Amino acid sequence: MTGPTSTSSELPVRVALGTRPLGLFESLAAARRNIVEIIPEVATRQPVVSGKTGTRWHMVMDPGALRRVLVERLDDYPKSDVTKSLLRPAIGESLFIAEGAHWRWQRRAAAPAFSHRNVTSLAPVMTEAAERAAHRIGAAAGRRAGNAYDEMVAATFDVISTVTFADGEGFDRAAVHAAIDAYVTESGKISFLDVIGAPDWVPRPGRVAFDPATRDMKAMADRVVAAREARGPSSTPDLLDLLRAGEDAETGRRMSDAELRDNLLTFIVAGHETTALTLAWSLYLCAFDRRVQARAQEEAAAVLGARAAGAADVERLPYIRQICEEALRLYPPAAVFSRTAQVEDRLCGREIRPGDTVMIPAYALHRHRLLWEAPDAFRPERFADRKAIRRFSYLPFGDGPRICIGASFAIQEAVIILATLLARFRFTPVAGRDPRPVMILTLRPEGGVWLEAEPLA
Numbered sequence: 001m002t003g004p005t006s007t008s009s010e011l012p013v014r015v016a017l018g019t020r021p022l023g024l025f026e027s028l029a030a031a032r033r034n035i036v037e038i039i040p041e042v043a044t045r046q047p048v049v050s051g052k053t054g055t056r057w058h059m060v061m062d063p064g065a066l067r068r069v070l071v072e073r074l075d076d077y078p079k080s081d082v083t084k085s086l087l088r089p090a091i092g093e094s095l096f097i098a099e100g101a102h103w104r105w106q107r108r109a110a111a112p113a114f115s116h117r118n119v120t121s122l123a124p125v126m127t128e129a130a131e132r133a134a135h136r137i138g139a140a141a142g143r144r145a146g147n148a149y150d151e152m153v154a155a156t157f158d159v160i161s162t163v164t165f166a167d168g169e170g171f172d173r174a175a176v177h178a179a180i181d182a183y184v185t186e187s188g189k190i191s192f193l194d195v196i197g198a199p200d201w202v203p204r205p206g207r208v209a210f211d212p213a214t215r216d217m218k219a220m221a222d223r224v225v226a227a228r229e230a231r232g233p234s235s236t237p238d239l240l241d242l243l244r245a246g247e248d249a250e251t252g253r254r255m256s257d258a259e260l261r262d263n264l265l266t267f268i269v270a271g272h273e274t275t276a277l278t279l280a281w282s283l284y285l286c287a288f289d290r291r292v293q294a295r296a297q298e299e300a301a302a303v304l305g306a307r308a309a310g311a312a313d314v315e316r317l318p319y320i321r322q323i324c325e326e327a328l329r330l331y332p333p334a335a336v337f338s339r340t341a342q343v344e345d346r347l348c349g350r351e352i353r354p355g356d357t358v359m360i361p362a363y364a365l366h367r368h369r370l371l372w373e374a375p376d377a378f379r380p381e382r383f384a385d386r387k388a389i390r391r392f393s394y395l396p397f398g399d400g401p402r403i404c405i406g407a408s409f410a411i412q413e414a415v416i417i418l419a420t421l422l423a424r425f426r427f428t429p430v431a432g433r434d435p436r437p438v439m440i441l442t443l444r445p446e447g448g449v450w451l452e453a454e455p456l457a
């Protein structure tokens with residue numbers, strides 16, 4: 001293997017994990033390049049791997065231990081200090097990072113917005129975004145190859161900004177998009193250093209809390225919340241209306257304006273790029289494996305004909321869904337997430353002390369030799385029978401009470417957009433331009449996903 005990623009004619013791109021323990025300086029260098037490179041290869045064979053680079057850390061890949069961390073001992077393993085200090089400047093004490101009672105009530109207040117009924121009612125926005133993406137790709141097809149990742153980022157931002165701020169007066173989509181992008185890139189650099197517990201003398205990139213782009217983004221969201229307060233709900237309720245209406249069933253409490261703003265920004269930060277990545281990696285994989293693509297095209301064409309997919313089609317597109325699920329296994333957008341232990345414990349016989357970082361490296365878990373057959377191969381059919389997938393061996397959305405609140409929203413969106421595109425185009429990879437999986441907060445295809453799109457009709 002020559003570089004940090006490898007390709008062969010049979011396997012899609014992957015990160016070549018290290019085969020020997022890294023010292024502090026090597027970890028720092030690896031983390032600056034790509035945080036996934038700090039995962040040692042043995043994490044795909046062992047239940048737990050521990051180390052100390054500044055702070056003590058443990059990577060946990062054992063389904064039983066993961067159940068303990070994510071379900072049974074929730075309060076003993078809150079979200080890690082790193083996650084919190086990283087995200088707090090942008091999204092405050094919102095649902096994503098709050099703990100205890102403050103988390104619980106926000107989760108109860110937000111839950112109705114993500115009910116099956118509401119997610120289904122938001123589908124037309126996804127269908128329109130799929131139609132627009134197909135139009136853009138169709139207009140460029142035949143003239144040049146395009147970067148499917150950029151297209152998918154545009155499509156999912158279309159969706160999330162429409163469903164969060166419907167008609168958003170005073171909301172400049174392009175500016176918010178640019179601010180989030182800058183934030184993720186800057187804060188991603190900081191998190192590498194913090195996750196591995198780099199000592200304080202290692203220079204960090206400038207803290208982003210006072211970044212003008214972040215400030216503007218919050219100010220814009222504030223204006224949208226205030227405008228909605230003044231004029232009342234939209235005719236078709238969007239996420240902001242649903243959150244404003246949500247109340248804690250136990251206490252009757254509703255969200256304050258600042259809480260509404262922080263949660264809206266949370267949905268945008270947590271929900272937009274992750275879904276774009278699912279789609280971009282799915283398209284990469286379909287182009288990589290023509291046989292899979294042909295089968296998906298057949299399914300999409302049979303169900304959709306010439307129209308774009310809608311909510312009612314999703315359950316009739318099982319193979320397209322399996323492709324999205326397999327893309328989330330091979331390239332989980334949240335490739336590593338973490339907790340900070342509060343009490344002494346044992347995980348797989350390993351001693352855990354208060355303050356230790358417990359990492360959940362979904363990237364390694366999803367390619368674990370003991371849990372998956374041919375773990376590096378692209379085989380969407382493995383998701384044909386969901387009961388055959390062992391719980392806690394597949395965690396693209398986390399698990400337990402803190403499981404992603406937007407999971408069914410994301411899957412519905414990904415299936416609608418992917419099916420619409422596959423019914424209309426054949427995608428072919430551009431030789432020599434394979435993407436490289438690199439984790440900057442999320443697992444991104446560095447270099448883009450370059451594909452040629454050939455109209456089918």
Ligand code: HEM
Pocket residue numbers: 079095096097107266267268270271272274275278332333334337338395396397398399401402403404405406407409410411
């Ligand atoms: C494919 C797309 C997505 C992926 C891979 C993803 C992944 C995740 C993961 C792994 C977690 C748990 C993190 C942890 O336990 O530390 C999470 C939580 C969360 N996600 Fe997602 N997510 C996606 C889409 C969305 C969408 C569309 C939304 C909202 C519109 C969203 C909002 C949230 C929120 C609010 C939480 C925190 C929930 C809580 O702590 O109660 N996500 N997501």
